[in-house]
Amino acid sequence: MSATIPSAPPPGAPAGPSRWLGLLLAVALVSGGVVYAVNERSEDAQARLVEAVVPASTPRSPSKAALAATARRVAIDTILIRRAQAVEKGNLALFLKDLDPSNTKLIAQQKILFANLVELGFTELGYSQAEERFDPAVVKARGRATYLVRILMRYQIPKVDEAPVTTELGYTFISRAGRWVLTDDDDLDKDLGPGAHREAWDLGRIEVLRGPRVLVVVEKGDHARGRKILAEAAEGLTEVRDYWPRRWRGSALIIALDDTDVRDARFADEDIESAASAGSTFSSLPGQDTADGTVAGAYIVLNPNQRDQVDEILLSHELTHVATADLGGYEPLWLAEGAAEYVSWSGIEAFAGPGEVTKWEQEVIDQAMPTLHALPTDAGFYESSADVYGVSWLAVRYLVQRIGLNAVEELYQDMAAHGINQVSRDRILLSRSGLTEVTLWTSLRTYRPRR
Numbered sequence: 001m002s003a004t005i006p007s008a009p010p011p012g013a014p015a016g017p018s019r020w021l022g023l024l025l026a027v028a029l030v031s032g033g034v035v036y037a038v039n040e041r042s043e044d045a046q047a048r049l050v051e052a053v054v055p056a057s058t059p060r061s062p063s064k065a066a067l068a069a070t071a072r073r074v075a076i077d078t079i080l081i082r083r084a085q086a087v088e089k090g091n092l093a094l095f096l097k098d099l100d101p102s103n104t105k106l107i108a109q110q111k112i113l114f115a116n117l118v119e120l121g122f123t124e125l126g127y128s129q130a131e132e133r134f135d136p137a138v139v140k141a142r143g144r145a146t147y148l149v150r151i152l153m154r155y156q157i158p159k160v161d162e163a164p165v166t167t168e169l170g171y172t173f174i175s176r177a178g179r180w181v182l183t184d185d186d187d188l189d190k191d192l193g194p195g196a197h198r199e200a201w202d203l204g205r206i207e208v209l210r211g212p213r214v215l216v217v218v219e220k221g222d223h224a225r226g227r228k229i230l231a232e233a234a235e236g237l238t239e240v241r242d243y244w245p246r247r248w249r250g251s252a253l254i255i256a257l258d259d260t261d262v263r264d265a266r267f268a269d270e271d272i273e274s275a276a277s278a279g280s281t282f283s284s285l286p287g288q289d290t291a292d293g294t295v296a297g298a299y300i301v302l303n304p305n306q307r308d309q310v311d312e313i314l315l316s317h318e319l320t321h322v323a324t325a326d327l328g329g330y331e332p333l334w335l336a337e338g339a340a341e342y343v344s345w346s347g348i349e350a351f352a353g354p355g356e357v358t359k360w361e362q363e364v365i366d367q368a369m370p371t372l373h374a375l376p377t378d379a380g381f382y383e384s385s386a387d388v389y390g391v392s393w394l395a396v397r398y399l400v401q402r403i404g405l406n407a408v409e410e411l412y413q414d415m416a417a418h419g420i421n422q423v424s425r426d427r428i429l430l431s432r433s434g435l436t437e438v439t440l441w442t443s444l445r446t447y448r449p450r451r
């Protein structure tokens with residue numbers, strides 16, 4: 001079975017669950033995916049699985065097909081455990097042990113993947129089977145003894161992920177002389193969620209540069225660029241600390257690779273305006289336990305064509321998304337983008353004085369506001385030709401003047417946790433600012449800043 005996934009929010013989007021609304025994955029989760037800890041012994045797991053599937057008290061003997069399915073599940077689980085253990089132990093031979101020996105291309109790719117996974121230094125890593133998928137084309141190409149399965153990869157990058165997060169993969173196994181081997185890892189990619197199998201470690205040999213609160217992923221050998229991004233990000237983090245009241249002490253992962261498609265960022269499809277994107281990580285994927293999933297945080301992806309122009313101002317915008325990503329993700333986009341713009345413009349103001357900001361504010365009032373009839377909505381936000389970022393910034397700036405920055409931050413937290421629909425959003429906004437989205441808009445229409 002496969003699910004149709006709408007395209008991901010474009011770069012710049014904090015791809016929170018509200019952006020996945022309406023997605024409602026038609027994924028029937030066959031809950032057989034047993035997650036094992038990396039260090040669990042496979043024999044134990046094997047014994048328990050057989051016990052679970054074929055209890056001793058079963059009145060009827062299971063069919064031949066059921067026994068074969070059980071044996072396959074155990075065999076694949078054992079392979080998955082072995083792969084995670086191999087990464088933990090840095091044992092390449094163990095990682096390659098269950099690959100189809102005839103697929104030399106896959107073996108070469110898996111050697112790179114292994115090196116990348118070891119380099120990231122996960123504190124936790126585990127793979128589990130979600131549900132079997134059927135693709136006649138794959139069966140036709142590989143034969144009847146083919147098993148296509150969606151895999152959940154659960155991992156934790158130290159400091160970056162506060163708790164383990166999940167991403168998904170699709171693996172194709174074939175049975176060769178009674179033994180299951182992994183023969184491909186991209187047959188299912190087109191049917192997976194946005195950004196699946198396009199994580200930082202999936203795309204070529206990488207290198208990780210580490211700062212006190214930043215990890216930068218670059219192409220192997222691209223140190224100079226990585227160090228520059230590391231330095232700009234450290235400055236950007238200082239701006240988030242100075243201009244956004246929430247005490248966020250986490251670390252950010254910034255991916256700066258040659259690829260234009262990394263995670264759910266798709267810079268090739270975008271107009272070149274978008275220099276970076278902050279995309280969600282999930283402790284539970286959309287469709288896994290709930291339709292929206294549970295957002296854990298966000299990683300930043302840089303547009304490869306603009307990697308060298310990335311500065312602290314731009315990064316402070318993206319880092320604001322990261323520093324608010326774990327709050328729930330239900331805040332309206334005008335608030336998410338407005339807050340991120342608020343932080344980066346505060347940085348500009350501190351650096352260049354109030355002149356630039358005053359000029360920009362007047363431009364938004366004179367030029368952007370007349371092109372809209374309401375606050376920018378989530379739907380179509382990133383496709384809008386109007387300056388929705390400018391208007392969102394003006395809205396947040398206005399709210400800061402009206403109720404104060406700390407109250408706006410509390411409003412943000414409330415919205416991110418509870419702003420699941422328009423009624424909730426208006427209730428939260430009204431109780432915290434005395435305005436609804438409609439009256440906030442009419443206030444902006446008549447707003448004339450004091451100079």
Ligand SMILES: [Zn+2]
Pocket residue numbers: 012013014317318321336337340
């Ligand atoms: Zn943004």
